[in-house]
């Protein structure tokens with residue numbers, strides 16, 4: 373009978389699906405040592421993991437598991453090369469969360485632009501004294517240019533939303549590299565969004581939203597140098613991964629008015645924040661809830677279960693990260 377370990381409970385039908393075919397255990401808050409121990413124990417065929425679980429080479433070398441089903445589209449928490457070298461499949465949950473994640477990016481852009489956090493506090497504090505013409509003036513959205521850094525599935529979903537808000541959309545598909553994207557690849561966005569160089573995106577965008585995976589290439593994609601090249605009225609939105617932005621440099625830039633504001637759903641050292649970030653009024657901060665719409669999260673759980681089931685049976689998961697394990 374296959375056996376599965378969830379490192380945290382999942383929303384939706386995942387647990388029930390796997391209980392129908394095998395044994396399920398649910399752990400809470402395992403650290404690296406416990407993960408290594410359970411992976412090596414031979415008790416589980418598949419681990420169903422969270423973005424906060426670090427599935428390192430140390431965990432994977434000597435692991436007696438067939439697969440890791442990660443709850444999320446990103447998998448920078450897993451050393452995929454080690455998994456592949458050890459014949460262990462890794463699965464993720466792509467596509468289903470693109471709209472929810474783009475909704476969060478738009479929420480952050482609007483909230484940071486319109487100073488939602490300051491407005492909310494004012495109303496709740498009892499200090500609101502009625503509408504006045506200059507109360508909480510914020511940044512323009514409609515008619516401005518949005519630079520999308522990373523035009524994958526989520527970046528494209530963000531582009532559609534920005535177009536709906538009357539923004540002009542420019543993009544770099546995989547910054548910092550400029551790669552030519554064909555109209556075919558752009559699909560419904562062909563003719564509606566414009567490809568520019570990374571330099572041009574940084575310097576001419578009114579606002580910038582990040583949608584790249586975290587890789588060695590994209591670590592600190594936005595650092596002090598990039599921040600000074602952005603417009604002083606720019607808003608930076610990050611729903612991708614915290615380390616894509618040098619968070620301490622961002623705090624300095626926000627404090628000095630190098631850029632106007634930031635909307636962040638992810639942090640460089642999650643759940644810790646860079647010194648000073650929480651005190652800045654010109655930020656809107658969310659606790660990594662990019663995909664947290666009920667049906668999205670339920671479907672992500674279901675996909676994890678589908679991945680886990682296939683891997684436990686010795687097959688390729690339906691949503692594989694390292695399909696090459698099958699060779």
Ligand code: GLV
Pocket residue numbers: 423443444445446447469612662663
């Ligand atoms: C969320 O951050 C994900 O990668 O799914």
Ligand code: GLV
Pocket residue numbers: 445466467470523524525526527583
């Ligand atoms: C992730 O799903 C992406 O390609 O943006």
